[in-house]
Amino acid sequence: xxxxLLAAWIKLFLLAFIWxxxxxxxxxxxIGLSPQEVGSLRIVSASxxxxxxxxxxxxxxxxxxxxxxxxxxxxxxxxxxxxxxVAQTQLESAITGVLNGLTPILTILMALFIFxxxxxxxxxxxxxxxxxxxxxxxxxxxxxxxxxxxxxLLVILGTFCYASNLNLIKAKLDKIHPxxxxxxxxMLVGPIAIVYLLGFTNxxxxxxxxxxxxxxxxxxxxxxILGTAIALIIFNKILQMTDPLFASSxxxxxxxxxxxxxxxxxEKIHLIQYMGMAAIGLGVYIANTNRAxxxxxxxxxxxxx
Numbered sequence: 388x389x390x391x392l393l394a395a396w397i398k399l400f401l402l403a404f405i406w407x408x409x410x411x412x413x414x415x416x417x418i419g420l421s422p423q424e425v426g427s428l429r430i431v432s433a434s435x436x437x438x439x440x441x442x443x444x445x446x447x448x449x450x451x452x453x454x455x456x457x458x459x460x461x462x463x464x465x466x467x468x469x470x471x472x473v474a475q476t477q478l479e480s481a482i483t484g485v486l487n488g489l490t491p492i493l494t495i496l497m498a499l500f501i502f503x504x505x506x507x508x509x510x511x512x513x514x515x516x517x518x519x520x521x522x523x524x525x526x527x528x529x530x531x532x533x534x535x536x537x538x539x540l541l542v543i544l545g546t547f548c549y550a551s552n553l554n555l556i557k558a559k560l561d562k563i564h565p566x567x568x569x570x571x572x573x574m575l576v577g578p579i580a581i582v583y584l585l586g587f588t589n590x591x592x593x594x595x596x597x598x599x600x601x602x603x604x605x606x607x608x609x610x611x612i613l614g615t616a617i618a619l620i621i622f623n624k625i626l627q628m629t630d631p632l633f634a635s636s637x638x639x640x641x642x643x644x645x646x647x648x649x650x651x652x653x654e655k656i657h658l659i660q661y662m663g664m665a666a667i668g669l670g671v672y673i674a675n676t677n678r679a680x681x682x683x684x685x686x687x688x689x690x691x692x
Contacts, residue, residue, distance in 0.1 A: 395628045402621045403637050407644020409614045410480035413472055416607040419599030422476055425607055426469035427584035432611030434577025441570035455559040460572035463552035470545035477538040479654040482524060484645020485664040486542040491638055491675045492517045493550035510674045517670025523663030569619050
């Protein structure tokens with residue numbers, strides 16, 4: 388294996404480990420903090436870390452793009468941060484991680500219905516299989532079908548936000564460097580998160596009086612710093628070393644990492660839920676790989692995480 392390719396694989400697994408660990412970090416954060424505190428603190432920590440980069444890159448943003456960067460901040464960061472935190476008060480981190488893997492499928496569906504992009508029959512097959520897996524996870528509880536789990540729907544809504552953001556970036560921000568998009572979009576929504584955290588939650592009080600709060604705060608700061616800033620740098624480095632198709636394969640590793648963390652933490656996952664997870668993984672693989680091949684033939688770039 389060439390040294391450059393070996394380095395790319397190492398970075399890919401490191402990225403999958405960081406993103407796949409996000410869900411267990413949220414779970415640990417919820418021990419001492421409320422979902423609202425977890426969501427806002429995650430954005431605050433990430434936006435503060437990337438603030439110097441955002442300020443340096445402001446002049447590089449073309450006129451008229453700032454509104455799209457604000458929208459990207461809401462769709463790609465602020466809204467999902469709160470949705471995932473609330474959802475994980477009632478969902479195991481492993482299941483949340485697998486449902487998050489639906490992002491590529493939802494991205495493809497939006498590209499199909501909104502941007503009228505052509506798809507192959509195998510892509511539709513992958514979407515159908517992924518949908519079956521989603522239905523299984525949304526309706527299964529305690530190892531049986533027990534009605535719709537509204538908290539699982541929150542995760543799906545969060546992945547829909549991610550998918551909307553990816554399509555927004557592709558349509559309106561594709562000429563802007565990814566680090567510029569991320570840093571400035573976080574800078575624009577960061578003040579909202581700061582005001583909410585300090586003015587509308589008991590975060591300051593909890594830090595002093597809730598025993599688990601300081602450690603939970605550390606977990607969420609790690610999530611914000613590693614899961615946003617550091618992960619973005621690694622992802623862009625992988626893109627420079629390889630190609631979008633290789634980089635998109637991180638999509639298939641993230642749920643595996645989330646499941647492993649869930650098992651280590653003693654989460655109880657039933658057979659029917661494993662079946663749903665497997666269906667989602669298979670569906671994403673079929674849809675994403677066939678779509679990537681199709682776009683390469685058409686001379687376009689595939690949409691990635």
